[in-house]
Amino acid sequence: MHITGNAGCISSEYLVAEEFQMLLNTSIENKTLSRTRDMFVFSSFTGLSYADMKQLSEKHLIREKDGTLWIKIERQKTKTECNIRLLNIAVQIIEKYKTERKSDKIFNMITLSNTERNLKKIATLCGIASNLTYHMSRHTYATTICL
Template sequence: MKEVERDFLTEEELLKIYNKKISSERLQLVRDIFIFSCYTGLAYVDVKGLKKDHIGIGIDGEKWIFKNRQKTETKSKIPILPIAEEIIEKYSNHPKCLNENSILPILTNQKMNAYLKEIGDLCDIPKEITFHMARHTFATSVTLTNGVPIETVSKMLGHKNLHTTQHYAKVLDRKVSEDMKVLKDKFSIYNNSSNKKSS
């Protein structure tokens, strides 16, 4: 099987979208829901089905999302990061959320993707941004790049096995460089101390 190259946003691109001043309410909404997905790793169908009772208190006393993934029926347990919580708060009194007991007033996947293309243009990001890219961004730029172990990422994504997560997990050159720097520093400490002993 040929491995599909999965595109994702870098941390810089993600922050560019998050911080962009957008005057259109429609694009603001799409941006917020996309960012929410980037910081929770939830797929479109799972964000759409997210209800207030999917949010509970986790093992650490903080707010978590507890939800079965629609695609695989596996349980996702995701601690809510501050940016995701900020977006939940922003839409807590939105008429659609109040009427449907939902967390976010999400549009159709087709509309979301069409508007994300506009947002990409507004932010000068030369990638074709789709809603599914948010899940890859969560796996790559939000978690793995910041040192979250792949087993933890796999559990939050609701994957049945680690092999599935590895498709998402682009090991970034920056991460490789940082990990190897730790090793280099360790070796230079050993070298310095053994040089002192021999002199």
């Protein structure tokens, strides 16, 4: 669903498959922007919010007997338990940043305001007309990834 927002920008609640592919396939040389894209992609494959990403730690990663890796976490906003099976791309993103950890947190997240600013730059680089926001990753998970 696309609607026209401020300044004539196209606003969307989620990325459609073509936009998501553009996001995945665009080469981004800037490390900060690349990292921001990876965090957005991780959230798009897990449905985790920015707040939940910030609290995600080793204790939330559970390997089941069948070898699958899961996130088991209490959502910060709703206090409900959330169980998410990790797909390969999400596991790859965890592994990519494993050596950069400064604590038990899975990711060293930058501030939300910097993340949002970076997403605007990423959208431009990728040719995505939508007003890209971090929250869109959750909706992308629910509509583009899960369906």
